[in-house]
Structure formats: structure tokens, C-alpha cells
Amino acid sequence: MNNLTPAQKTPQNIEVDIRQREVRITWQDGVQHTFTFDDLRRICPCAVCNELRRSDDPLRILTPDQQVVNADLLPARPVEMVGNYGLQFFWQDGHNSGIYAFDYLRQMGDGQETG
Numbered sequence: 001m002n003n004l005t006p007a008q009k010t011p012q013n014i015e016v017d018i019r020q021r022e023v024r025i026t027w028q029d030g031v032q033h034t035f036t037f038d039d040l041r042r043i044c045p046c047a048v049c050n051e052l053r054r055s056d057d058p059l060r061i062l063t064p065d066q067q068v069v070n071a072d073l074l075p076a077r078p079v080e081m082v083g084n085y086g087l088q089f090f091w092q093d094g095h096n097s098g099i100y101a102f103d104y105l106r107q108m109g110d111g112q113e114t115g
């Protein structure tokens, strides 16, 4: 799953559309993916969210913090590059510890198309 070519996991253009609530990434191989803010929040790769997704105990009681259905980015500072390998999103609820590596985003985008 991790055999992406450099062109496939290198963004050529990244658009953050606060109004449409989506992020559009055009990769160097010409493929474009659109991620809604809600999708991005759901796939947050930080340790806390990973743990939440792993624990699928049906009897688990969600705390209000975990019942995120709508996610918005801070308009003034929605996203920053992390080195040259990923993006960090700044959510309005203060959550910002997930680093979205480009190969992760590429795989998620490719998965959307087939799924």
C-alpha cells in the first residue's frame, strides 16, 4: 500500500476552500482529490483519534468531544505545511495534533474513488 511514486505523493497545488468546506489537492501526476472538512476530521491521524477509531466497543459511551459530526477549520489559520511531507490542520474545536502525511492523504483519496 505504501508503494507510491514521488509524483503520486507530492502535491502540486493545495486549495483550502473555507466556504465550500473542502480541501482540493492536485498531485504531481495530475490526479486531483477533494476532501471535505468532515472527512479530514474523521481521518485525523493523531494518536488520540487513532485510538478512538480502534476501540469500536459498541457499549462505549462517547464523550461530547468525540461526537464530532461537523468540523470547521480556523479561517485565519486553517492549515500549515509540516516540513515537506504533510499538512497540519487547525480545527475550530482546538484540535490540531494530527499530521496528515501526503502519502496518507493520497491513499485516502485513492480509496475514496474506488470505494
Ligand SMILES: [Zn+2]
Pocket: 044, 045, 046, 047, 048, 049, 050, 095, 097, 098
Ligand atoms: Zn486527532
